[in-house]
Amino acid sequence: GNSVTQMEGPVTLSEEAFLTINCTYTATGYPSLFWYVQYPGEGLQLLLKATKADDKGSNKGFEATYRKETTSFHLEKGSVQVSDSAVYFCAPIMDTGRRALTFGSGTRLQVQP
Amino acid sequence: NAGVTQTPKFQVLKTGQSMTLQCAQDMNHEYMSWYRQDPGMGLRLIHYSVGAGITDQGEVPNGYNVSRSTTEDFPLRLLSAAPSQTSVYFCASSYTGPNTEAFFGQGTRLTVV
Numbered sequence: 591g592n593s594v595t596q597m598e599g600p601v602t603l604s605e606e607a608f609l610t611i612n613c614t615y616t617a618t619g620y621p622s623l624f625w626y627v628q629y630p631g632e633g634l635q636l637l638l639k640a641t642k643a644d645d646k647g648s649n650k651g652f653e654a655t656y657r658k659e660t661t662s663f664h665l666e667k668g669s670v671q672v673s674d675s676a677v678y679f680c681a682p683i684m685d686t687g688r689r690a691l692t693f694g695s696g697t698r699l700q701v702q703p
Numbered sequence: 704n705a706g707v708t709q710t711p712k713f714q715v716l717k718t719g720q721s722m723t724l725q726c727a728q729d730m731n732h733e734y735m736s737w738y739r740q741d742p743g744m745g746l747r748l749i750h751y752s753v754g755a756g757i758t759d760q761g762e763v764p765n766g767y768n769v770s771r772s773t774t775e776d777f778p779l780r781l782l783s784a785a786p787s788q789t790s791v792y793f794c795a796s797s798y799t800g801p802n803t804e805a806f807f808g809q810g811t812r813l814t815v816v
Contacts, residue, residue, distance in 0.1 A: 594745075622802045633707070633793055633807035634746075641802045679745060683802075689734060689753075690761060691805060693745030 592617045592684040596694030599677075603670055603701050611665040611697045613654075613680030621682040623647075623656055623663040624691065628677045637665075637678070670701045705729050709794050709808035716784040716815045724779040724811050726794030732806070733799045735777040736761070737769065739790040740810070746793060752777055753799060784815045 597612040615621070622641045626634040638647030643658035652667045663680060680694040710725045728735065736751035738761075748761030752771040766788060768780040777796075781788060791812050795805045 596745075626805075626807075631809075633809045634795075634805075635807065636804045639802065639804070681745075685748075688748065688751055688759070688761060689799065690736065690748045690751060691746070693738075693747070695743050695745045 592682075592692055594680055594682060594684075594692050594694040596680045597697050598695070599698040601697060601699050603699070605672055605701055605703050606669045607701075609665070609667040609670045609674075609699065611678055611680075611699070612662070613664055613694060614660070614662045615680075615682050615684065615692075616661065617682065617684040619686075620658060621684045621686075623654070624681045624683070625652070625654055625663070625665050626679045626681055626691075626693075628679065628696070630676070634679065670699070672701045672703055675699055675701045707794055707796055707806050707808040709792075709811050711811060712809065713812050714814070716781070716813065718784060718786060718815060720784050722781050722784065724781075724792055724794075724813075726777045726779065726808060727775050728777075728794075728796040728806070729775065730796060730806065731774060732796035733774070735771065735794065735796045736805075737767070737777070737779045738793045738795065739763065740793060741790050749779065749792075781813075786815045789813060789815045 625637040638649040640647040640656040681691040737749040738746040750769040794808045797805045
């Protein structure tokens with residue numbers, strides 16, 4: 591069945607370090623891919639998305655590329671800031687009947703000054 | 704711009720009590736959904752609606768009811784609360800077109816004792 595495997599956290603980095611959060615999925619077809627971010631005490635908000643193979647989504651310095659061959663959508667940022675501390679969710683739309691997001695378990699990122 | 708508004712933010716219930724979690728959106732979105740967030744499990748879909756008068760079950764619907772009498776409102780009812788329903792609940796809304804962004808409320812933290 592459909593599933594999402596996301597890098598376990600917590601991830602602790604120093605400010606200006608390079609960030610990678612891995613995400614792979616198992617699905618039939620080619621789902622649209624999303625990264626959502628949840629800042630402390632808030633709901634989720636869209637960070638970036640990619641809707642077809644080789645698309646690159648980007649926002650706020652974060653990037654992720656739709657890799658059809660490896661069914662992956664890894665999140666990267668070249669230089670993290672303290673304000674990036676949050677929980678990050680990889681969430682493809684694989685349940686096309688319900689149009690529902692299928693969420694990974696979330697990766698907590700803590701950036702230290 | 705209110706977006707998606709959930710009430711209450713926090714709630715404590717005794718086992719067997721019933722209650723309704725409120726969700727309202729002011730973006731004229733057709734699609735609305737309820738998720739629960741449990742530690743280490745990401746978010747799981749409870750119920751969803753593709754428009755007023757139309758609702759359907761998600762991944763974990765047992766113990767919950769929904770209705771959609773207007774485009775704006777999508778309340779979630781717990782019929783007889785159980786400790787297993789202790790969770791954080793998120794309401795989300797979006798347009799029904801493909802690849803559209805979901806907007807989330809700030810969540811309701813529910814504890815059943």
